[in-house]
Amino acid sequence: MRLTCPLCGERDRREFYYEGMALERPEGDDPAAWEAYVHLRENPAGRVRDLWYHEAGCGAWLVVERDTVSHEITGVELAG
Numbered sequence: 001m002r003l004t005c006p007l008c009g010e011r012d013r014r015e016f017y018y019e020g021m022a023l024e025r026p027e028g029d030d031p032a033a034w035e036a037y038v039h040l041r042e043n044p045a046g047r048v049r050d051l052w053y054h055e056a057g058c059g060a061w062l063v064v065e066r067d068t069v070s071h072e073i074t075g076v077e078l079a080g
Contacts, residue, residue: 004076007058015056022049022063022079045069051079 001013021041026033045068052062065075 001071001073003052003062003064003073005054005057005060005062006076006078007060008054011054011057015054016062017053017055019051019053019061022051047074 002010003013003016004010023037026037047065047067050064050066052064054060054062061079063077063079064073066073
């Protein structure tokens with residue numbers, strides 16, 4: 001699998017470190033929302049947004065949109 005870093009260009013997946021799903025942080029201080037954010041994860045088949053770190057490159061954090069069934073990468077953007 002190859003990822004296209006917005007700063008470095010196309011690179012082999014081994015340059016990156018997978019951090020998990022790119023999750024939206026909950027607003028406010030609702031304990032149930034934070035419990036779910038910290039501990040509950042889905043394992044969907046299909047399109048997901050993942051957080052990757054370009055460890056052996058520029059050190060950028062990336063959000064990678066990919067399909068878990070076909071492994072097709074449909075988008076890469078800088079995490080912000």
